[in-house]
Structure formats: C-alpha cells, structure tokens
Amino acid sequence: MGFSDGMKESTALAKLCFFVVFAATVASWISFTTTSWGINFVTYTGIWRQCRGSDCIMLDGYAKVWFGVFQAFSIIGFMGLNAGCLLIGLYIFWGSCKKNGETGLSAAVICIITSMFWLIAVIIFGAKFELDDEVSGPDSGDHLGFSFGLAVAALGLELIVGVLMLLEAKKS
Numbered sequence: 793m794g795f796s797d798g799m800k801e802s803t804a805l806a807k808l809c810f811f812v813v814f815a816a817t818v819a820s821w822i823s824f825t826t827t828s829w830g831i832n833f834v835t836y837t838g839i840w841r842q843c844r845g846s847d848c849i850m851l852d853g854y855a856k857v858w859f860g861v862f863q864a865f866s867i868i869g870f871m872g873l874n875a876g877c878l879l880i881g882l883y884i885f886w887g888s889c890k891k892n893g894e895t896g897l898s899a900a901v902i903c904i905i906t907s908m909f910w911l912i913a914v915i916i917f918g919a920k921f922e923l924d925d926e927v928s929g930p931d932s933g934d935h936l937g938f939s940f941g942l943a944v945a946a947l948g949l950e951l952i953v954g955v956l957m958l959l960e961a962k963k964s
Contacts, residue, residue: 802884805960816949818876819942824870826935830921832929865913872906896961903954910947
C-alpha cells in the first residue's frame with residue numbers, strides 16, 4: 793500500500809481535495825513562518841518576528857492585545873489546516889481510514905472551522921496593521937505583503953476543500 797495504490801483506489805474528488813489541501817498547507821507554512829505579512833519600506837513584519845535589514849526582534853508575547861489575538865487565531869488556523877491535511881491523507885492512503893466516512897467528515901469539519909480562524913486572523917491583521925504605528929512604523933508606505941496573500945489563499949483553498957470533503961464523505 794503506497795502512494796500510487798491510494799491514488800488509484802480513491803475518487804477524483806478525493807484526489808482533488810488532497811492536492812488542493814497540500815497546496816494550501818504549503819502556502820500556510822510559508823505564510824506562518826515568513827516576515828512579509830506587513831511591509832514598511834525596510835521593515836518586514838510577520839507573525840513571530842519583525843525584521844529591519846538583518847536585525848530582527850521577536851514578537852512572542854508582544855504587548856499589543858490585537859497582535860496577540862492575531863497570533864492566537866493564526867496558530868489555530870495553521871494547526872487546523874495541518875490536521876485537515878493529515879486526515880485527508882489518512883482518508884486516501886491509510887488502511888482502516890481509507891474511504892472511511894467519519895475520517896472524511898472529520899477532515900471536512902476541521903477544514904471549514906479552522907479556515908474561519910485563519911480568516912479572523914487575516915481580518916485582524918489587515919484591519920489593524922496600517923493603523924497601528926507601533927507595529928507598522930510611523931512612515932507612510934505601509935502595505936500588506938506576500939505572506940498575507942498566501943494566508944488568504946490558504947484559507948480560501950482550505951474552505952473549498954472542506955466543502956468538497958463534505959461531498960466526498962457523504963459518498964463513503
């Protein structure tokens with residue numbers, strides 16, 4: 793039982809869900825670990841650190857309440873997407889979980905719920921970053937970066953996969 797056997801035995805919808813959730817997971821990993829959520833000329837702000845050139849400061853436990861809430865929702869969204877990807881992999885490849893309706897339904901529910909957490913994180917950051925000079929810096933020229941865009945793409949793909957997995961789980 794390997795990758796090719798699992799792919800041969802799964803439906804086209806399950807295969808589509810697997811590849812889309814894998815792409816969403818890659819986008820989520822890049823977004824979660826990079827410092828390009830918000831950019832201000834030479835300052836790059838991410839979820840966990842802010843860099844100016846090669847000098848970086850950690851943002852763990854940052855004093856801004858909105859930023860801590862943003863980090864918390866990001867963690868839940870990120871972990872949920874990883875769990876959804878794992879469950880879809882089990883649904884396609886693992887013996888007792890293969891084509892198991894409960895596994896598919898669990899993956900769907902996790903993807904749908906945690907995409908909402910990613911959405912809340914994205915909304916918080918998008919609404920607050922440019923308005924808060926302590927985070928974005930006092931200069932004009934603040935804008936959202938590619939990490940923000942990847943998070944938006946990841947949450948959209950995750951939501952689509954959740955809905956498609958609901959359809960797939962109903963067939964099982």
